[in-house]
Amino acid sequence: MIKVRDLCFDYPGTRALDDVSFDIKAGNIIALVGPNGAGKTTLLRTLAALDQPVSGQILLDGKDISENPREVHQKLGYLSDFFGLYEELTVAQCLRFHAGSHGINSEDIAATVERAAQRLGLDDRLHQKAKELSRGLRQRLAIAQAIVHEPKILLLDEPASGLDPEARHALATLFCQLRDQGMTLLVSSHILTELEEYCSHMLMLRHGKLIAEDGVGQAENDRCDMQLTVVDDDGVMALLSACDGVLDVRYGDDQCICFSAPDDALKQHLLLKELIDQGVVVVSFKPRQTDMHRQYLDKVQQQERDIQTKAVEKNIGLDHKGQEA
Amino acid sequence: MIIRNPELLRNIWLEMTPHRLMSMPLLLGAYFFLLFVMGDYQFNHADAMQALSISALLTLVWGAHMTAESVLSEVRDNTWDAQRMSAMPAWRLVWGKLLGSSLFSWYGASICFLLFIAVNDFDAMHAVKIIFLYLMAGLLAQATSMLLALLYIRKKISLQRSHTLFFTLISAFTAWQFIAVAGKGAGTLNWFGLTFFTLEFTLMSLMAWLIWTWVGCHQLMRSELQTPNKIWMWFGFVLWSIVYLTGFVPLSEVVAVLPYIALSVSMLMTYSMLFSESKDPVAMGNLLRILMKKDWSQLQLVMPCWLMSMLLMVLAGLLLVLLGKPSAYVSIAPLGQALDYVSPMLVWTAILFVFRDICFVLWLNFSSQLKRPDLAAMLYLTISYTLLPLILSALNMDVVRMVLLPGKDAGAVGLVIAAAEVLLFFWLMRSRWQKHYARNGAEYGE
Numbered sequence: 001m002i003k004v005r006d007l008c009f010d011y012p013g014t015r016a017l018d019d020v021s022f023d024i025k026a027g028n029i030i031a032l033v034g035p036n037g038a039g040k041t042t043l044l045r046t047l048a049a050l051d052q053p054v055s056g057q058i059l060l061d062g063k064d065i066s067e068n069p070r071e072v073h074q075k076l077g078y079l080s081d082f083f084g085l086y087e088e089l090t091v092a093q094c095l096r097f098h099a100g101s102h103g104i105n106s107e108d109i110a111a112t113v114e115r116a117a118q119r120l121g122l123d124d125r126l127h128q129k130a131k132e133l134s135r136g137l138r139q140r141l142a143i144a145q146a147i148v149h150e151p152k153i154l155l156l157d158e159p160a161s162g163l164d165p166e167a168r169h170a171l172a173t174l175f176c177q178l179r180d181q182g183m184t185l186l187v188s189s190h191i192l193t194e195l196e197e198y199c200s201h202m203l204m205l206r207h208g209k210l211i212a213e214d215g216v217g218q219a220e221n222d223r224c225d226m227q228l229t230v231v232d233d234d235g236v237m238a239l240l241s242a243c244d245g246v247l248d249v250r251y252g253d254d255q256c257i258c259f260s261a262p263d264d265a266l267k268q269h270l271l272l273k274e275l276i277d278q279g280v281v282v283v284s285f286k287p288r289q290t291d292m293h294r295q296y297l298d299k300v301q302q303q304e305r306d307i308q309t310k311a312v313e314k315n316i317g318l319d320h321k322g323q324e325a
Numbered sequence: 326m327i328i329r330n331p332e333l334l335r336n337i338w339l340e341m342t343p344h345r346l347m348s349m350p351l352l353l354g355a356y357f358f359l360l361f362v363m364g365d366y367q368f369n370h371a372d373a374m375q376a377l378s379i380s381a382l383l384t385l386v387w388g389a390h391m392t393a394e395s396v397l398s399e400v401r402d403n404t405w406d407a408q409r410m411s412a413m414p415a416w417r418l419v420w421g422k423l424l425g426s427s428l429f430s431w432y433g434a435s436i437c438f439l440l441f442i443a444v445n446d447f448d449a450m451h452a453v454k455i456i457f458l459y460l461m462a463g464l465l466a467q468a469t470s471m472l473l474a475l476l477y478i479r480k481k482i483s484l485q486r487s488h489t490l491f492f493t494l495i496s497a498f499t500a501w502q503f504i505a506v507a508g509k510g511a512g513t514l515n516w517f518g519l520t521f522f523t524l525e526f527t528l529m530s531l532m533a534w535l536i537w538t539w540v541g542c543h544q545l546m547r548s549e550l551q552t553p554n555k556i557w558m559w560f561g562f563v564l565w566s567i568v569y570l571t572g573f574v575p576l577s578e579v580v581a582v583l584p585y586i587a588l589s590v591s592m593l594m595t596y597s598m599l600f601s602e603s604k605d606p607v608a609m610g611n612l613l614r615i616l617m618k619k620d621w622s623q624l625q626l627v628m629p630c631w632l633m634s635m636l637l638m639v640l641a642g643l644l645l646v647l648l649g650k651p652s653a654y655v656s657i658a659p660l661g662q663a664l665d666y667v668s669p670m671l672v673w674t675a676i677l678f679v680f681r682d683i684c685f686v687l688w689l690n691f692s693s694q695l696k697r698p699d700l701a702a703m704l705y706l707t708i709s710y711t712l713l714p715l716i717l718s719a720l721n722m723d724v725v726r727m728v729l730l731p732g733k734d735a736g737a738v739g740l741v742i743a744a745a746e747v748l749l750f751f752w753l754m755r756s757r758w759q760k761h762y763a764r765n766g767a768e769y770g771e
Contacts, residue, residue: 010607012606013693013761048410049551069551069552070550073412074412078406078410080403084402086404087402097331100334101331101332102412106329
């Protein structure tokens with residue numbers, strides 16, 4: 001549905017998006033995560049054809065959005081993190097204006113407004129002014145405005161910020177309903193627990209780069225992320241790395257040893273047996289919980305390791321050249 | 326028709342509330358009743374003119390304030406992105422805002438016009454023309470105000486209420502000039518050898534400028550809606566301005582004076598757009614990349630108006646050097662001055678000074694420290710073109726003045742000095758560019 005290729009976006013002196021590429025399939029809720037300043041808002045604004053990238057391509061249903069951004073706007077709904085409402089207008093007037101401004105026929109507007117209000121649970125507040133609504137209701141009105149024209153894709157930037165837990169849960173339920181009705185949602189946030197409730201996939205941005213594009217909590221290619229705790233870890237890393245089918249051996253953030261093993265009970269049993277046979281005192285050996293938070297931290301750590309490895313390789317290369325010289 | 330423009334409908338909801346609909350006639354009615362009582366229970370011609378003045382206050386000042394706010398408040402209140410993502414075409418959004426936001430001021434003005442029609446001493450046709458003049462002036466003030474607001478938001482600088490006041494005052498003053506010219510009397514003037522009554526000519530000029538202002542609003546709104554504009558509209562406006570001003574020159578001198586006017590107008594347009602348009606370093610980088618790729622079709626979509634005007638200025642300079650042999654002291658009424666023969670050396674020196682100023686303005690804009698680089702540039706350039714030359718003259722240091730002003734008698738020395746200044750400021754600009762913005766290597770063609 002959305003294809004992003006080699007997307008770059010610059011602010012003066014800063015590259016906000018650096019060679020970002022990914023695909024989004026229809027009917028999913030995708031989490032866009034990353035720390036503050038990672039480029040999440042910039043990516044959403046660029047996808048919404050509100051800002052123009054320096055280079056790269058965004059295809060929506062196979063069409064380049066830079067060629068006809070107005071057409072794209074009809075297929076998209078976008079809720080900014082700092083959204084505004086027409087405070088003096090009633091809920092019905094706000095929705096009616098947005099329906100009209102998205103080209104909905106005047107004879108269909110009343111029904112469209114009613115449908116959007118019902119979806120968001122605002123049908124009993126149609127005659128209330130926007131300025132009189134609570135924060136949670138304002139958020140709902142803003143979302144209702146963004147979806148009043150029934151877009152295929154909804155882009156939401158920090159939609160739950162400032163909401164109480166009850167309102168957040170209601171929002172999560174709403175997002176799932178919208179997905180079930182065929183909408184694709186891309187939701188940005190840096191509060192991962194909030195996204196876990198409803199997102200099926202995750203895009204991770206850091207320093208403007210896409211560091212991972214994963215399914216939430218999903219095993220990759222019939223493999224399983226394992227966690228090993230031992231009494232003495234001396235030589236265990238090397239031993240594990242030499243074992244058949246074991247990949248990506250590393251220390252986890254809680255000082256246990258993490259690695260990727262085949263997602264097969266028998267193979268895991270044989271691996272544990274081999275470790276014990278080799279004299280390793282095993283305290284625990286279990287699949288690692290792959291919640292969104294852990295997945296994110298793992299990727300961040302992996303990126304840091306990659307950066308360090310590259311830096312070391314570069315230094316070795318420089319030293320080597322220096323010696324040759 | 327009204328229902329089909331949601332922006333107009335939204336403005337009607339906001340502006341034409343029952344309370345306001347009642348308060349305006351009550352307020353104006355009370356004031357006019359006071360005039361009626363003070364005039365021994367009858368209206369006179371002076372009351373009719375007062376009604377016109379109030380209408381001007383409502384449409385030129387209040388209306389212009391509202392049209393500027395119709396754009397600035399959207400940005401300030403974070404509703405602009407939603408409008409930019411709507412399906413409304415640019416023109417529908419422009420006229421929905423122009424008419425909708427100023428509707429209340431027109432409601433009041435129409436009451437004033439009714440009183441004017443009822444009590445003025447003019448013949449019917451003249452009265453209609455005067456109302457038409459005030460109507461057009463009101464529309465011009467409102468369109469100008471929106472144009473300035475649309476230009477300003479492209480700079481992405483924080484918006485304050487004072488900006489609305491500033492745009493309102495500029496717009497009202499501009500539109501008032503037409504009313505002032507028309508009010509000077511029942512004289513005539515010549516334009517391309519044709520004789521017009523001042524009022525009629527003012528009305529025609531007003532209409533033409535109004536159309537161009539609407540075109541400007543439309544073009545800027547298109548840009549806001551991510552629809553690229555081609556440069557030909559701006560090119561057309563500059564050409565029209567040149568033709569409009571040339572019309573005031575005696576027919577026999579048109580060919581000789583045209584290059585002067587072309588140079589002056591394109592120079593003025595270069596400066597006005599240089600200070601008005603955004604000089605976003607990223608957009609400048611994009612422009613540079615397109616230039617280096619020689620992608621001409623893309624270039625006409627991203628070329629800033631100041632650059633286009635600058636190219637026209639160079640062409641006009643060339644034309645002036647080749648054709649400009651005016652008979653001495655041609656009088657150009659609207660410019661209020663006489664033209665003497667200008668040496669080619671002075672023309673090129675003046676053009677080099679413009680290049681220098683462009684580099685200087687860009688140099689300041691590429692600074693990461695300055696909050697308002699255009700304002701700073703305007704201040705420094707004003708000082709360097711006015712105060713400093715006066716100080717140098719007072720100190721009998723006329724030779725040094727050549728560094729600050731293109732001197733009439735400077736000749737080749739003046740040209741060399743100007744060229745050296747261009748090189749200096751170009752180097753400064755380029756260095757700052759490379760230091761702050763060209764970190765992304767090949768992206769900027771480095």
